[in-house]
Amino acid sequence: MQKIATYLDQDHRRCDDQYTLAExxxxLRHWDAAGASFAAFLGMFNRHLDKEERVLFPRLDHALGNGYGPTVVMRAEHRQMRDMLATMQAAITERDCASFFDQADMLRILxxxxxxxxxxxxxxxxDFVLAKQADAVVASMEQLDHAVAEGSAA
Structure with a gap:
C-alpha cells in the first residue's frame, strides 16, 4: 500500500527543485530561460494543487464528514500562492528582478x-483516515500527471 504523504511529499520536492532552477x-537574469523554467514550475505546481483540490481534499472532507475542516485553510493558501505566482510570472515577462524577489520572499514564507x-x-x-483508499487516491493523482503528459504529446 502506497502512502499518500510519501507521494505528495515527493511532489513537493520536485516542485521545489524546479522552482530553484527558475529562481x-x-x-542570473537569463530571462528566456527563467520564463521557460518558471512556466515548467507553474505547470508542476498547478498539477500538485489539482491533485490536492480535485482528488485528496474532496475525499478527506467526505471521510471527515465536513467541508469546513483543514482543507478550507489549504485552499485559501493555494489561492494566495496562485496570486503571488501570477505576479512573479509578470515580473519575469517584464524582466523585473526586484518585483520578482519581492513576491518570492513572501511566497517562500507562505x-x-x-x-x-x-x-x-x-x-x-x-494516510490515517483514507488508509483503505490510499492506493486509489494516489492512482487518481497519477492520472492527472498522465493526462497532462498525453495532452502535451498530442
Whole structure:
C-alpha cells in the first residue's frame, strides 16, 4: 500500500527543485530561460494543487464528514500562492528582478508554513483516515500527471 504523504511529499520536492532552477535563472537574469523554467514550475505546481483540490481534499472532507475542516485553510493558501505566482510570472515577462524577489520572499514564507502544515498534519491525517483508499487516491493523482503528459504529446 502506497502512502499518500510519501507521494505528495515527493511532489513537493520536485516542485521545489524546479522552482530553484527558475529562481537561479532570474538571479542570473537569463530571462528566456527563467520564463521557460518558471512556466515548467507553474505547470508542476498547478498539477500538485489539482491533485490536492480535485482528488485528496474532496475525499478527506467526505471521510471527515465536513467541508469546513483543514482543507478550507489549504485552499485559501493555494489561492494566495496562485496570486503571488501570477505576479512573479509578470515580473519575469517584464524582466523585473526586484518585483520578482519581492513576491518570492513572501511566497517562500507562505510556502514553508503551508508545506509544514500539509506534511506535518494534513498528509498524515489523510494516510490515517483514507488508509483503505490510499492506493486509489494516489492512482487518481497519477492520472492527472498522465493526462497532462498525453495532452502535451498530442
Amino acid at each position: 537561479s535563472d532570474v538571479i 510556502m514553508r508554513q503551508h508545506n509544514l502544515k500539509e506534511e506535518g498534519i494534513l498528509y498524515p491525517q489523510a
